[in-house]
Amino acid sequence: RNFMRDAEEIACSRRMNSLTLNRHTEILEILEIPQLMDTCVRNGYYEEALELAAYVRRLERKHSSIPVIQVGSALPLPCATLHPAAVAEASLPPQGIVEEVRQCAQLMLNQLIQQLRTNIQLPACLRVIGYLRRMDVFTEAELRIKFLQARDAWLRSIQASIPDDDPYFHITKTIEACRVHLFDIITQYRAIFSDEEPLLPAEGQALNEGAIFHSWVLQKVSEFLRTLERDLQRGVGGRLDSLLGQCMYFGLSFSRVGADFRGQLAPLFQHVAATTFRKAVEEAVEKFQEEMNSYTLISTPAVLGGSAGVPVPTAQPGTLQPPMVLLDFPPLACFLNSLLVAFNDLRLCCPIALAQDITTCLEGALGEVTKTILAFHRAEEAAFSGREQELFAQFCMAFLDDLLPYLNSCLQVLFPPAQIAQALGEIPGGV
Known part of the structure; x- marks a missing residue:
């Protein structure tokens, strides 16, 4: 009886090893998904990376009980009977496939947000936001906030690079940078996000998505006015009229996006x-x-x-x-x-x-x-x-x-x- 039981176990193990050897290519492809996704992310092939992530999610739902899918573990097969090449190639990753793919997705998320912190144009912005939406990491409100935070960080880096020694030079360059780049950011935001469709937060209460954008614009205008007031107090010589003309043109250009702040300029220059x-x-x-x-x-x-x-x-x-x-x-x-x-x-x-x-x-x-x-x-x-x-x-x-x-x-x-x-x-x- 013991002999028969041992023989059955050996036969079962042999069939399992044979099946594993026959399916070696398919198994290896699954095990190499994290490495493949990491390569796609690092080379900017985000479309392919998203397809791999979606495949792994389906794999997780169908085979969540398999240890190698969820967490790293030793292959539950007697490797001694495998072909030597199969033993070398079928080594498992230190973590589960799902976990490694999640780490690659986090790297992809960081790269996409980092792209929004650069001098990115509208077509690229549309692609990046499209990828972020497909990743389904943020809600619509969170995505808007992340976009504005990233673009704001880029704008601040430009403003920080302006020399601060001469007040007149500093404020004129600040006006130029804000007028051009801030208007571009607003144009990008309005092209990507629509404030016409009401969204509902988790609590079920109506959320005014437009308030996010308008609050950010108000913040940027307030920051500019504080910078203007500081440089005016430092002294701009006899070029107050030139500076006033530039500020008025800046405010007029913002009237096209509903943020005309020319009325806020008069008290500053008057003082x-x-x-x-x-x-x-x-x-x-x-x-x-x-x-x-x-x-x-x-x-x-x-x-x-x-x-x-x-x-x-x-x-x-x-x-x-x-x-x-x-x-x-x-x-x-x-x-x-x-x-x-x-x-x-x-x-x-x-x-x-x-x-x-x-x-x-x-x-x-x-x-x-x-x-x-x-x-x-x-x-x-x-x-x-x-x-x-x-x-x-x-x-x-x-x-x-x-x-x-x-x-x-x-x-x-x-x-x-x-x-x-x-x-x-x-x-x-x-x-």
Whole structure:
């Protein structure tokens, strides 16, 4: 009986070995699926890799009880009776086929997402998202988030490569990069994903997929505005008008995708223009005070003030000619010169909303100048000669009758009363 039982076992084992040897090619093909899929993934043959992964999933569902399919194990066959070549080729992978294929799929997933972090064009984007959808790893909402995260990482890498030494160069290059690449990303997103079909999350509640995209766009616009504000505060020289034009064009281009942010630009440029003007006026007042500390009332040649017999240059149409009489009083002339420089810088970017702030700033500066003139008179009055008294009176008259009206005319050129009246809804004569 023992002999018969042993004989039956040997015969069964022999039949199994013979069957294994006959099916050696098919078995080897199955065992080499992980290696083949790894080769496909590393060489970019994602279509073939997806077909292999789908085949392994079917294999797993049909033969999940076979150890070599699920986990790595020794072949349950007496290899001593196999052909030597079969023994060498039929060695098992250290892990199960399913597990190794999953690792290859993870590598493929990482490679596809990494492609989205490069300067990828729309056709390639469509292929990558198609592969990701077929992998069935992410929900539709997660796929949108992954796409935006990957494209955002690429955009950030471009922005990080822009030199930050010169504020004007940095912000102009940032505007160019954001305007071109951000618009491309938005175009890619809208071509790949449709916000018209409502999707349902696991909880069964309606999910607004469009909110993902619009929140991301809002975040990018906010980041750009913060960068713009930071570079404006660092100083862009006298090129504020050029920068404003570029930003307005950037905002206008985004109106095509429903993200026109030009209204957010005005407060930033308005603040910078007001701050720059205020600083220039403060420096003009300080310089005037310094000059008054060392100023001496002396009679100046008539040629300086444009008095009798000296021709005064005729002003060109549409321009304001500074009062030539101020040349007789260097502190007033230098003060006006500094203010004109500030006015010219302000003219490049002069929103009508600044009229109140600029006027208030100028009134404060003129108040300080008046105090300085009064202090000069109190300090020097006792030593004034008759001629010096007369010159000081002329100094005050030049300040009152020439400098102040001229500054008022400059303000009206910067802020035309008709425009202010239109903004306030008043008649021009009432302003």
